[in-house]
Amino acid sequence: MSFGKGHHLHLIDGSAFIFRAYHALPPLTRKTDGLPVGAVAGFCNMLWKYIEDSRGNDAPTHAAVVFDHSAKTFRNDLYADYKANRPDPPDDLRPQFPLTRDATRAFNVACLEIKDFEADDIIGALACRAREAGGKVTIISSDKDLMQLVGDGVEMLDPIKNKRIGRDEVFEKFGVYPEKVTDVQALAGDSVDNVPGAPGIGIKTAAQLINEFGDLESLLARADEIKQPKRRQTLIDHADNIRVSKQLVTLDCESAPDLTLESLEVAEPDHKQLLDFLSEMQFRTLANRVAERFRLGPPAIIDAPAAPPAAAEAAPPPVLPPIDPASYVTITDLDALAPWLAAIGQEGAVALDLQLDRLDELQAGLTGVAISPGVGLGAYIPTGHLGGGDGLFADRAADQLSPEAALDALRPMLEDPAIVKIGHDIKRDAKYLARHGIALAPVADVMLMSYAMSAGAQGHGLDELSEGNLGHRRAPLKEVLGSGRNALTFARLAPDVATRPAAEEAEMIWRLWQNFRPRLPAAGVTAVYETLERPLIPVLAAMEREGVSIDPARLNRMSGDFAQKLAGIEDDVFRLAGQRFNIGSPKQLGEILFSQMGMTGGRKSGKTGALSTGADVLEDLAGEGHELPQRVLDWRLISKLKATYTDALQTYVNPDSGRVHTSYQIAGATTGRLASTEPNLQNIPIRTEEGRRIREAFVAPPGKRLISLDYSQIELRLLAHVADIPALKQAFREGIDIHTMTASQMFGVPIDKMDRETRNRAKAINFGVIYGISGFGLARNLKIPRAEAQAFIDTYFERFPEIRAYMDNTVAEAKRNGYVSTMFGRRIHTPGIALNGPAQAGARRQAINAPIQGAAADIIRRAMIRMPDALEGLQARMLLQVHDELVFEAPEAEVDELIARARKVMEGAAEPVVRLSVPLVVEGGAGGSWAEAH
DNA sequence: CAGCTCACG
DNA sequence: GACGTACGTGAGCTGG
The missing domain is CATH 3.40.50.1010 (5'-nuclease)
Structure with missing residues (x-):
């Protein structure tokens, strides 16, 4: 930071x-x-x-x-x-x-x-x-x-x-304000530090003299004016010593x-490291107090003769033996597991990797559990491998524990507050285990450690991390499973064959943890990991498990309506085109519009040089009076809604809960934003009237309400704060409409006479600034000539010169460091900044945007992390996050209380680390559906 | 599997 | 003067 x-x-x-x-x-x-x-x-x-x-x-x-x-x-x-x-x-x-x-x-x-x-x-x-x-x-x-x-x-x-x-307390002590303290000290001297000063002159006299003459040099120059003869002589005789004294006391x-x-940068203590030290010193009382603060069990303090004290010099990182998958152990009974549990207890940490038989943790079965409590150590507990038989009738392989037996044996360790469970994307494991009533804690996550250190610079997949940090490349699983239609599933492997790849993963995770731990503080991102990444794991796991209720009948009805509409539009399209073709194929459409029907204005798109048929092109054509492009636009709108939403969403309903459970990727976006997948619930339509109706299918169960709270203009507010723009900050403090204010400043229109068009232009510019504005981009967005767009931008920079300074400083920071930071210390790497030409231009825009988008992401993360405690005692549950919005479900009677509590958390989420110079404002609503709540 | 298109903030 | 461009995502579909 x-x-x-x-x-x-x-x-x-x-x-x-x-x-x-x-x-x-x-x-x-x-x-x-x-x-x-x-x-x-x-x-x-x-x-x-x-x-x-x-x-x-x-x-x-x-x-x-x-x-x-x-x-x-x-x-x-x-x-x-x-x-x-x-x-x-x-x-x-x-x-x-x-x-x-x-x-x-x-x-x-x-x-x-x-x-x-x-x-x-x-x-x-x-x-x-x-x-x-x-x-x-x-x-x-x-x-x-x-x-x-x-x-x-x-x-x-x-x-x-x-x-x-x-300052006042200093004056009390020295009789002068801080800037004159060294003058007083130089005269008075200091017997403790053996600073000579002037004999016979103490603090009182010194202060009096300095206050009279202004400062030390004036006093020494005009010493002959002093009335008291002895004092005068002392100053004259000891002038040299006094000057040396001044040097001695001046910092x-x-x-x-x-x-x-x-x-x-401040970081949370590493619990284990701290308790290890206190135990080694045998500070029992403090160790217990610390353990209690971290909600850990009392640490074991061994009073018996201990190991010799650690050497003063830090040892170089040990050269580790190469990973040797042949050494791993298959555990098939509880007796064999016991010594591993003992070793894990001793170590206080274990790398953990569950093998699940499908991607969806909420429906998956447990194929096995891999553990590694140290370098060279790895064990695999098969629990769900299949033996003879095929397909549905496959038998369980012999000689393995049942998932229930294995989990019962592991449960005390998995829930032991003194044992850190280390994973790669451990939210998955936590979600699976929660189904069995196991609250996995505490956890560490090498994926998130990597994300905190190097977002934007590289990916955070296990193989990439292993190769880059351990120099270890594991054999591709394909070699064991095969590929294509005859590929085996992991559960199809014989248990003893599965041990190697499974335990190898666990040991890789262990080694990465060892590798990353000292590097987090060295990179200055411990606070990011400890306050923005790690605590989010249980919060998201709970939200994902909670899911959201949808009304499938309603979606189904909408799908039917859309199908009818599409059929009608298709008839029009084929009639206008004079032939049948695949409307969903941009290639065929381009061919028909531009080659066969001779429309002009086609642009080459992307790498393939195909004729673009994007919405903006079709809109232009429609504006020229062509009927076909408009109908294609209509078709695309409906087709998108049907395929991506009304049809697809129904397939995501979990049969057990009857609800839809998204997954959030914590390390998905480089800026700190979350990403939502399978299904993506962060891009449910709202901008068009027809799309908006899909939100009517996101419903609250009987007796409950959906509540939506969203930050108003959070990115612009953060821009105003971080770029320190007085005009913007004042407008936000006074609650003035920010786009109207911008428009008024730029175009000289009084606020009460503002028209839509002018305000919209200002709005586009405000957003453009956040994105690293360019004349071209603004021109395209506003559909105005490029020169005009550039003139707007020039005016904007004249009115708000601080923006230019922020942009320049941020780009300079990116060039200097290779990364930019949010006000909470999150680092976003922008490697493209070292390139030339368009690639660098792209990286510059990214660098300008990242601290703003990232800070907003940090703030809502902080709010989410605090939310469970804030909602204590309520039945209300947090369900969804959509970048600047949180969606809750609560009994009707709790709605007001929930809004009050959640708003307070959200509006204060930057505190106490950052005191913003603009207020954060949260707007909320409640209703029977997401559409009503918004 | 890449490219296009389009849904969101 | 030419590059090529708004920032961040995920998913469905086409077509090689």
Whole structure:
């Protein structure tokens, strides 16, 4: 996430934490080996309390704990005795220093220290950079040496007194405001740090002098004007020391080497990593508290002599043995399963891959379960393989557990909160298991980890991930199953033959997880994965299982009506064309219109160079008075509705539930949007009157209502915020119609005299901007000459110059990084930006659009993730998402309450990570059908 | 299986 | 001056 406006950086003075912890706690030692750990324990408690306290409003988006690296710094070159009278740290504290760094990393907080620099310098440099970037900074420390940084978005927080330190508090302490603090310190000196200053002058006198003379240099220059003789002489005698003191106390924003704010993004702690560390330290109380917070069982802490402490240097990634499918085990009875379950419990994690006998998890049977709890480990539990016999009469293969027996044995592990279940697209597995009453949790998903790291750069299929990250290419399943009409299904394989490919998948997943885990924080997308991807899995699984009720009789009736209409249109078309042909064939239609009937205006389309018969072409022809193209348009409209909707939708009704269950792809669209498949319920018609009627077939069951809530103009609002366009922001705040406002600004028409046509033009331009506008595109959309469209765009940029700046900056960011980011940190890669010509132009438009479309997607994801808790106690259920709309089903009596609660969640979904400068507005409605609710 | 067309935000 | 273009999707149909 690039750091900027709306972000909030917390900088924690780690050294202060350590010393305070050391002195506050008795000298604790680790039971097993006597390692002193009192300061580490206190440090961990403080860090945990800090993390807990900083949740909620105004939470940091970025954070780091900053440490002093070594005793000697560049200040010793300025003044040899700097901090010379500071005693060495106690012997039992020194070995704890590296452990506090380990602790910081275990909490998944960035840990900073730089050779030759004091923590204060690093904090100063980062605070300056964050301030320049337009963000907020909170320094968690009470060190007076940091007070010079306060102001202009930077404040301090005294962690002991839990008191904010702003400009006024600094004035209280020093008698001057922050910008003069170093002047006062230079005069007063500091006995603790051995800063000389001027003898006999303390803070009070120094402040008085500075306030009188304005600043230090003026004071030294005009020292002879001081009335008190002794004081005058002191200043004159010690001028050099005073100047050196000023250098010593001044934090230099520029001096610290390259530090990026981006990498300091806040992330949830990795539960296992943190609990492992706390267990290793044997901090039982805190470990239990942490486990409770994460709703995990109490961690096992072994007090017996433990493994030697980890080496200080990070080990290079281990060279893994190649994947060896020959080593996998087939499990056919519960006794054989037991040691695997024990190993999984020990490991706290397992890669899991269910083999299902069809794509639809809600109707599939279980062919087998593959598990891998580590490198080189893989087992397959066949449960649904077929033996002799054919087709419907196939027998179950002998020597395998029943699905029920296998799942009963696995259930405690699958639901164990201390065991992470890792999958590739694990929503599928979760959906299947939910049918058996198994609540799979907690889960991890390598597909989503890849999506968080590299959306837009590559696909996230298991084979692609394995080849790219593990260098492992598995044998194509076709080699085992065959292909074509005689291909076997997986269930047709003999169980022991199935073990290899099934367990291999599980081990690939395991290895990918190991591979990706450290890379998420390195890429700065841990927060994206942890807050926008992973928590969405159970939410979507529940929505998909819920399904939506449709009225098949109504669809069937509509299909009949459409068939009649189509027959009538076909007669007209054939009469007008003078022959029968396939109206659905663009090729035949083009031939008839342009070659046989001699109409002009045909365009070559796409790669094939075929004559285009798209709707825009046919509309043009119809406008010229040709009857045939209009009838073809009529035919296409009805034909589309019948084939894609009224006919097809009926086939998706699940026989068990009587409802339609779509599947959402979390990693489908590069921008963060969801995609809906089988069936796609995100493109149900609404724009035409006839299409709209299809929504009448999406109904609420008796006694219930469908409720639709949608964000109004969310993308334009986000554009106004992210591009910082005052005119747009103001219009949104005042609730003015945004297209009317734009039209008024552009064309000089007063708002109350606005006509449809002018407003529509402005509307097209507003949308065009979101898409990375071009004169050509706007001209085509508005059917106006290109020059005129370009003139509109020029006027737009003149009226709203911030848009141009946003576009330029975003494209520059894409060129620099190869990706752009949403305000929530989602990254969308735009590799085409490195190309030339049209391909680059395309990538530029993509780069301009992605942060806006992506932010809207992030916001509705956040709303969806919060929705289950918000609807607690209601029978209302969330059923569908259509990019900026959520559809619910609720008992009639709950409708008002549901709308109130869901609207609140949706309108506040950006908070607290992003405080938008425009309001989000959600509109809602309810009815017996989706058509009525909308 | 690619290309065209068209449904949605 | 010519490229070729609005951003993001999924599905049904044709025809090689």
